[in-house]
Amino acid sequence: MDTIDVQDGGGVFPPEKIDEMQAALNEALSTLPEPVKAHTVQMLAHSILRLAQERNxxxxxxxxxxxxxLQIR
Known part of the structure; x- marks a missing residue:
């Protein structure tokens, strides 16, 4: 498979970028105090999807x- 279509984020990413975005999410979550609410995880994930589309x-x-x-919101 060459790319993965991310429905909620509105983007198409190569598998390497998906791995990078997952690592970014894991890294961001590791800095937050436990327990992390599902809403917070979702907000971070959406931000990472959007940022991955907008920036290299x-x-x-x-x-x-x-x-x-997340701090600004």
Whole structure:
């Protein structure tokens, strides 16, 4: 499979980018105190999906930007 269509995020990503986004989500979640609410996980995931479409950045930057957006909300 060459790409994966992410329905909720409205994007099509290669498998390597999906792995990078998952790593960014895991990294962002690891910085938050337990327990992390499902709503928070969903907000971070949506931010990472959107940011991955808008920017060409790596795992650490995706995680950092998603956490910044979470603080702003």
């Amino acid at each position: 950045c790596g795992t650490k930057e995706l995680a950092r930007l998603a956490l910044l957006e």
